[in-house]
Amino acid sequence: MKLKTPQDSINIHTELIMPGQTNPLGNLMGGNLLSWMDVCCGISALKHCGTICVTASVDNVSFRLPIKVGDVVVLKSFATRAFNTSLEICCEVYIHNPRTGEDTLSHTAFFTFVSIDGNGNRLKVPTLSPLTNRDKELFESAMRRREFRLFLAGKLKANEIKGFKFPMEF
Template identity: 40%
Template sequence: MSDILQGRPVRASASEYSEIALPNDANPLGHLLGGRVMHLVDLAGALAATRHARRPVVTASVDHMTFLHPVYIGQLIVLKSSVNRAFRTSMEVGVKVMVEDLTTGEVRHTSSAYLTFVALDEQGRPTPVPPVIPETDEEKRRYEEAGRRREYRLQLRSRASPTGRPSRGPDWP
């Protein structure tokens, strides 16, 4: 087995990404747009996946997202991401979104999401990634659960495109 495919612990790629919510990204109510939060979730997820694979990655899927609290302009968004499990060329990454009110110090959990990233080789084809070594009880639980979520995602994928390949969709001209 080459060095690159030796297992790596979750802590080796766990990442944090933060940004202040700015007026340019607000909706008319003065809350941060949900789409901006989704963009940050994608970036934070890609950060952990790239660190794990040490390869360029693309987002293959995003599981559903819930927004528990509004994010107000001026608050700090802190995104924590870690690779729950690696399969062959894909990885499930969990991202937790926290919001800090910088004036009071209050921190609230506002969203979580699971994303699947695929590592690509120099020709842009999916390429194998190292296995994840879960160490803590929490990491072992996430590792097991990631396997069950993958089965569900692959079922959805084959329903959307029975060949398993990208579909042109019903509206393709």
């Protein structure tokens, strides 16, 4: 199976925010953004796996900055780590200022996709090999994020999470 890098799965999606996509204050509705993020990440998963990929989960998404009508939004997604039949995709959302060319990072979210065939059977995903220092950091931290999301989904027990101390401190 061919070794892939995060660069192989980069996908860029650009949107101009229109009045029909905003709330009465002129701010983009979160659901529109989530839908674009899902599609953007799904294409990255498809680029990595070359198979049908279904969304298994989306980690916590905080809408840090309001995105206003007339803004240009740029979504960038790429694979951070391949597991067995699933892989993690990072989605970065930028607000692009066309006058200055400046991109401001609005937020980042992590999606998990599962590779399946036409009959819904799960397929092994190609191995991902990180290249840059940032790729390597995201690759390492992906294991911790995976443990927590599987814990929250009830698929992993607390005592199966490395470094987990009970009672959990908040």
